Amino acid sequence: MKPTHSLQPSSPRLREHWEALCSRIGERRAGSAGELASAEYIAGQWRKAGLANVHTEPFPCVTVVSSRAEIRVGDDRKFQSLPARVLAGSPSTPNDAVVEGELAWVEMPEQAERMFTPALKGKIVVLVGPTPTRADLHQRLVKARPAAVIHVDDRLPFEWVKDDGVYPTWVQRYGMPPTVAVPFRLAWEFRKQGATRARVRIVVKLRQGESQNVVAEVPGRHAELPLVLLGAHHDTQCHNIGADDNASGVVALLELASLLAGTKPLRTIRLVSFGAEEQLSVGSARYVVAHRRELRSVGVVLNLDSVASVLGHHWLIRGGTAAFGGWLREALARRSLETVEKPAPMPFADHFPFSVFGVPAVTFYRPNMDSGMRWQHHGVHDNLDNVSVPELARVVQAVGGVALDLAQANRWPFPRGLDPSQRTETMRLARDLFDLKA
Ligand SMILES: [Zn+2]
Known part of the structure; x- marks a missing residue:
């Protein structure tokens, strides 16, 4: 298939949408007024662009009203206060009070098997590395009953606080110890100083809230043919405005709406x-469950999440066959977007729930580093100074062009279904993390 359509994104319009989402609205945590305002902005812009069938599909979610972590580390004589964040999913410390305990260092994941034992009871466990990624280890940590857990994110040696969370399904099923996250460089310092004890206080207020998926369409002339779905997410973690994660993806969808409205393609393009x-792809998981019987009508999912880093690499995180990935990479390269393909099943993005049901699905992602990390991830640096308008324009042009080529295709160019090498792990993750069964 030769590229036939060249879309010309407008830089002033990209900037305007970015300003609206990040400066005027700001933080957009799930279930908050900010998230709702962004959903309304998106629906309003899509109506204005002339898209069809613009509507919102609300669903219940847990909303963090407020979360505060206080942590002091030291030895018997002297304690020093550190900046920290509550890891989403964590309960408050008992009676919202301070707990104090001896530190127990566990280097993850290699020491977890041996060290998650009753000997941790009442201690404050410092996890250096990821929190448990296997349900059985998470359960063992909960059963060991530490007084609290301090999580040290080792993906990058940063010095500022970041917000993250633990899988909601695990918290519901197995519980979770009170957990805070501290910056790597500060943990480095207190380890060096020989800290032996910590005092931790966590106060979390939650309420039952409502989140929403916003949907719109560029109607195809043949509505019975499998459609092209373009996705992004409009919510953020707590305490940041998410200029890259993921206002960048939403701004792309808003611009694509302007560029694609009125193109009258053969197949429908759904945004x-x-x-x-x-909170772990809650909205997209909700979408596939609610539309399960119509998923055969979705031919492909092109999802955009954190795509506008100033420096980095363009990744294509693929749920689907190698033939699908190969076709897409080629088509993007012809539109001057070279990408790195990542075929390992990855549940932390909205393409994943679709791939569980055999829909060829990718997430476009732009990490800074070959390791996949972004230094601005989930923190105060994810702001409008650290996103690139030209880079986003490049993504919009390539992804929009490929989406339009697919929407004009008489013959669909790749098969449905997962790659055989992805099947077992995808189904395990779907079951373990989402309670989804294909
Ligand atoms: Zn994201």
């Missing part, structure tokens, strides 16, 4: 902005 992604 979906998901809510509550930061």
